[in-house]
Amino acid sequence: MMGLTARQRETLDWITRYMATHTHAPSLREIAAGLGMATPKQAQAVLQRLEDRGHLTWRRGAARSIVLTGAASPPVPAGLPADLQARLAAYCASAGLAPADVVARAVSDHLQAAHIRTVCAAAGVTAVVSS
Structure with missing residues (x-):
């Protein structure tokens, strides 16, 4: 091209x-x-x-x-x-x-957030405050 x-x-x-x-x-x-x-x-x-x-x-x-x-x-x-x-x-x-980089980052962020929610739920934590 x-x-x-x-x-x-x-x-x-x-x-x-x-x-x-x-x-x-x-x-x-x-x-x-x-x-x-x-x-x-x-x-x-x-x-x-x-x-x-x-x-x-x-x-x-x-x-x-x-x-x-x-x-x-x-x-x-x-x-x-x-x-x-x-x-x-x-x-x-x-x-x-690059689209692949954006998608990879979005998936990574989503999976990390899901993991944090799972760990917090298992520990009985209902709210997470980030700084």
Whole structure:
């Protein structure tokens, strides 16, 4: 995959965030408006370059047909709901983190908290105060 220009990165990040908060892909008009482009044609040109570089696919003439691929679509453990997967992708894009690292940390934190609750319950402790 080829590198991205600043405009392409901005567009890809905007699309990723949009898809994390909506149940569908954005339209060309929404992309143009969201990024301050003069016309949807400008958004179309950037989408074409992102597709050429392997970051997404889309069908010209088909509304809301953008699908993130490649680097824009990081691997996620099986069974993660699509809406959560999109939120994870947007978070990772904005924070510069790898999805696998975020998921591993979340699972580790969850298991540690569950262990603490189990130990406390066995000891008869009903509340834990953290500093």
